[in-house]
């Protein structure tokens with residue numbers, strides 16, 4: 001009959017054999033248990049022990065393999081094909097199922113890719129091509145095929161120099177062109193974590209054009225248009241469409257709006273003015289103004305690239321900013337528009353008063369000006385001011401004139417004698433040739449000072465306009481932020497928009513860089529100063545603003561302007577709402 005032994009008897013018996021070295025027979029005698037039972041207990045115990053060791057070992061191996069793989073995958077892109085190839089290459093290290101879990105891809109997707117798409121050689125070749133590209137872009141055009149081969153083979157020989165040479169021959173030119181770092185006219189390169197990343201400001205998601213074309217297309221297709229409304233000075237009505245001549249005001253993210261305009265307005269915009277949030281980290285503004293440097297630049301980059309497509313060949317863009325981001329925006333724009341299309345940087349005095357809560361008080365802002373193609377850009381001259389007229393202080397029988405220097409120690413490249421009115425022979429470093437000097441003398445265009453120095457006469461009648469300059473500090477001409485706030489608070493006090501720009505400033509820019517009927521675009525609308533000013537100056541406008549309150553302010557401000565100018569021919573605008581589609 002089978003006896004029932006206590007747990008204690010069982011464990012003491014096993015201990016005698018396993019730990020104290022008793023034979024099965026002796027232990028059976030000592031504990032008064034049958035030999036067969038002792039034998040069974042001991043062998044079961046040993047089997048369990050072995051299993052446990054085996055299990056622990058397997059778990060540790062698995063962890064090792066996962067660690068190894070994660071290290072290898074440090075620079076793995078998010079592109080699915082790359083991940084599948086990586087899994088394939090490492091399937092001996094860690095199971096395919098586990099790798100799929102780790103890298104967040106479906107195992108059925110993996111099998112589909114591996115079985116249908118490529119042969120093993122092709123997978124290998126793709127991998128080598130990717131490595132060659134990475135090394136070439138990182139190390140620059142000076143690197144040789146031999147060096148690339150050595151870098152790839154440094155741990156294990158996986159390719160030959162001949163293969164690398166073939167890959168380079170096929171792709172080098174394309175890689176070279178697509179990578180701005182290698183362009184000779186670039187002195188500084190902004191290196192985004194991926195050159196063609198699209199940053200969605202709202203969701204803080206990055207999409208990589210090279211890897212996630214589909215996601216980017218989806219992103220742009222994920223908006224819908226609603227509430228298309230036509231506003232005149234006295235009516236508001238829903239409409240189904242707008243025409244290319246309409247004034248437009250979009251509500252929504254300007255990335256969508258710029259994308260939406262790409263087809264119809266390509267090469268149509270004469271002037272873009274933007275007053276981008278300055279990234280001041282000031283919490284008290286009418287909009288969010290705090291992004292990391294790279295997020296800020298990336299979001300601007302994506303928008304400026306789209307905006308550039310819309311510009312006419314003779315168009316220009318004015319970008320207002322302050323010291324927080326000016327240097328970064330300048331470099332970004334050099335890259336997007338090209339160094340050769342940088343026109344100028346204007347300094348605008350924003351305020352007369354100063355706050356004393358920083359080490360140095362801010363009184364100015366910048367306006368960076370770029371051309372789509374500087375060769376084709378012209379600006380309208382400005383009428384000469386009363387103050388400037390006063391500098392025409394000389395007069396002869398042809399009228400009032402001012403004088404310009406003809407000599408310059410450093411810049412004067414001509415070297416000859418001329419005869420002064422007192423018959424003295426004088427010699428300077430002249431700015432004009434002897435022939436040109438003689439011609440001026442014959443035309444009575446030389447003014448001699450009392451010290452016998454010759455100057456060129458510039459008559460007032462020849463010179464009623466002047467080119468704009470880059471120092472905009474007169475309040476009565478360029479306005480100040482305080483003036484702008486007063487302008488707004490007079491009619492729209494309930495909105496309290498912080499730091500609007502004055503209409504005078506915008507009028508100056510619009511008059512200088514566009515003509516009647518040209519299209520002016522401002523895709524950081526704010527309170528709508530640029531749109532109102534454009535309208536008053538008979539330009540067509542397109543504006544974008546994404547915040548509800550600011551959009552309502554622009555609507556009201558524009559409607560009020562329409563009422564003031566009720567007799568204008570183009571007396572309407574169309575507002576359009578762009579909505580991000582929510583998942584269905």
Ligand SMILES: C[S@@+](CC[C@H](N)C(=O)[O-])C[C@H]1O[C@@H](n2cnc3c(N)ncnc32)[C@H](O)[C@@H]1O
Pocket residue numbers: 201252253254255275276277278286287288499500501502523524525526527528529530544545546547550
């Ligand atoms: C500095 S304010 C512009 C002020 C304007 N120049 C004025 O005179 O009133 C910038 C505006 O851009 C808007 N904005 C910022 N990011 C935007 C985006 N992604 N899409 C549309 N509007 C945006 C902000 O809500 C803010 O109203």
